[in-house]
Amino acid sequence: MSKNQISRPDPKKFRIKSFGCQMNVYDGERMFEMLIDQGMTDAADGEEADLVVLNTCHIREKAAEKVYSDIGRLRKKDGTSPMIAVAGCVAQAEGKEISRRAPSVDIVVGPQAYHRLPELITRAKTGKKALDTDMPAASKFDALPTRGKQARPNAFLTVQEGCDKFCTYCVVPYTRGAEISRPWIDLIDEAKALVDGGAKEITLLGQNVNAWTGQDDNGKTHGLDGLIRALDDIPGLKRIRYTTSHANDMTDALIAAHADVGKLMPYLHLPVQSGSDRILKAMNRSHTTESYLEILHRVRNARPDIALSGDFIVGFPGETDADFEDTLSIVREANYSQAYSFKYSPRPGTPAATMDDQIAPEIMDERLQRLQALLNEQQHDFNIQTIGRETEILLERIGKLDGQLVGKTPWLQSVHVIAPGLKIGDMVDVEIEAAGPNSMTGRIRERIAA
Ligand code: SAH
Ligand code: SF4
Ligand code: F3S
Numbered sequence: 001m002s003k004n005q006i007s008r009p010d011p012k013k014f015r016i017k018s019f020g021c022q023m024n025v026y027d028g029e030r031m032f033e034m035l036i037d038q039g040m041t042d043a044a045d046g047e048e049a050d051l052v053v054l055n056t057c058h059i060r061e062k063a064a065e066k067v068y069s070d071i072g073r074l075r076k077k078d079g080t081s082p083m084i085a086v087a088g089c090v091a092q093a094e095g096k097e098i099s100r101r102a103p104s105v106d107i108v109v110g111p112q113a114y115h116r117l118p119e120l121i122t123r124a125k126t127g128k129k130a131l132d133t134d135m136p137a138a139s140k141f142d143a144l145p146t147r148g149k150q151a152r153p154n155a156f157l158t159v160q161e162g163c164d165k166f167c168t169y170c171v172v173p174y175t176r177g178a179e180i181s182r183p184w185i186d187l188i189d190e191a192k193a194l195v196d197g198g199a200k201e202i203t204l205l206g207q208n209v210n211a212w213t214g215q216d217d218n219g220k221t222h223g224l225d226g227l228i229r230a231l232d233d234i235p236g237l238k239r240i241r242y243t244t245s246h247a248n249d250m251t252d253a254l255i256a257a258h259a260d261v262g263k264l265m266p267y268l269h270l271p272v273q274s275g276s277d278r279i280l281k282a283m284n285r286s287h288t289t290e291s292y293l294e295i296l297h298r299v300r301n302a303r304p305d306i307a308l309s310g311d312f313i314v315g316f317p318g319e320t321d322a323d324f325e326d327t328l329s330i331v332r333e334a335n336y337s338q339a340y341s342f343k344y345s346p347r348p349g350t351p352a353a354t355m356d357d358q359i360a361p362e363i364m365d366e367r368l369q370r371l372q373a374l375l376n377e378q379q380h381d382f383n384i385q386t387i388g389r390e391t392e393i394l395l396e397r398i399g400k401l402d403g404q405l406v407g408k409t410p411w412l413q414s415v416h417v418i419a420p421g422l423k424i425g426d427m428v429d430v431e432i433e434a435a436g437p438n439s440m441t442g443r444i445r446e447r448i449a450a
Contacts, residue, residue, distance in 0.1 A: 019063060023205050052085070059172070106130065108133065209243060211249040311339065
């Protein structure tokens with residue numbers, strides 16, 4: 001008899017592993033809080049968990065396949081496994097297929113249904129498989145416990161979910177569903193609860209975060225800029241960020257917020273994906289290289305010191321050497337402080353997966369290397385430019401050296417400092433002393449009053 005026909009005891013200790021984007025990290029935190037609320041405890045490092053939640057990502061093949069090796073690794077010496085829940089975007093995309101490929105999985109729960117995890121655990125305890133990949137009309141957010149004490153001073157807040165853009169390579173519209181904006185009042189309340197719980201910085205999240213729209217208490221309609229301005233008024237909140245934005249939703253009002261909202265950090269993640277208009281069209285990106293560069297120009301006029309980040313895909317079907325050279329050109333023109341770049345990965349069910357002229361892996365490798373060399377150089381140059389500068393950092397984690405803490409500048413660079421007497425969550429003025437490609441070191445000048 002397989003273990004799945006045997007009833008199981010109540011899981012007491014759990015572990016959640018999140019992969020993928022920051023929205024998945026946010027979902028992992030919400031599941032964590034929910035399981036704690038149910039009376040379970042977090043399994044400490046090295047301790048065995050009775051329930052393991054794998055909060056998965058489906059964006060590229062490598063990410064999606066990882067879940068199966070992780071499930072295999074959960075098998076104990078006696079051949080049994082803890083109760084295993086597969087959550088996140090692989091759960092949504094592959095559903096029942098997961099239990100077929102990995103019989104030790106007990107629960108499959110999609111990103112819009114994880115508020116039902118407690119019921120699914122109850123079902124799994126009886127030895128039955130539990131699957132929930134519904135996208136219910138009622139929001140999961142209403143069913144989750146309110147935010148409590150925060151483990152990190154830099155909190156995430158999902159304000160918008162789903163995507164209606166349907167870029168031809170991307171699974172997100174299928175795994176996360178249609179674009180929805182969470183209501184204004186819920187977001188203000190959650191932001192206040194995060195700050196009460198110790199958050200100093202809030203990053204507003206959405207796959208198309210700048211498409212957020214909502215009505216304030218007086219019924220006035222706002223875009224993301226209005227929400228940012230309202231959050232700016234929360235005492236105790238020091239920094240506001242948002243990610244990821246789409247070029248088409250980059251409004252004048254949001255750009256203006258970069259000029260005059262004190263807590264809005266000078267950082268913008270605005271993916272372009274390719275520097276070739278022909279490829280952008282095939283990707284269904286609905287912006288051009290010209291319209292993208294024009295936005296950057298306006299953003300830089302509003303906030304001259306803004307740090308710019310982006311995403312790139314190399315080797316999209318049909319990408320020629322000339323198209324790729326155009327990508328290098330737009331990178332040179334845009335000048336990024338940091339960026340993410342990926343080899344195109346064909347995803348089942350997306351239009352690009354069946355397009356002609358799929359690019360050979362070795363060509364993709366070569367293009368990715370050249371692109372990353374250029375992006376790394378830009379990142380290093382950006383860091384070098386801050387040497388000698390005095391700036392404020394938010395201490396976010398412990399460093400490797402004795403007494404060392406690591407914080408972030410307003411431009412999202414990591415700075416290592418020796419910080420005796422200081423703790424995570426403190427904000428300090430530092431002078432940047434040295435800069436490498438990935439991080440910098442600084443000297444503490446003065447602590448900023450909380
Ligand atoms: N909503 C955001 C980001 C979505 S996913 C946006 O539109 O920009 C994060 C990044 O993963 C994308 O920006 C893209 O660069 C990359 N990506 C998405 N699908 C991919 C695929 N099939 N292959 C390779 N990279 C992909
Ligand atoms: Fe994917 Fe495009 Fe939507 Fe971004 S905008 S999530 S890349 S479909
Ligand atoms: Fe991955 Fe889903 Fe995020 S596919 S990138 S976890 S929205």
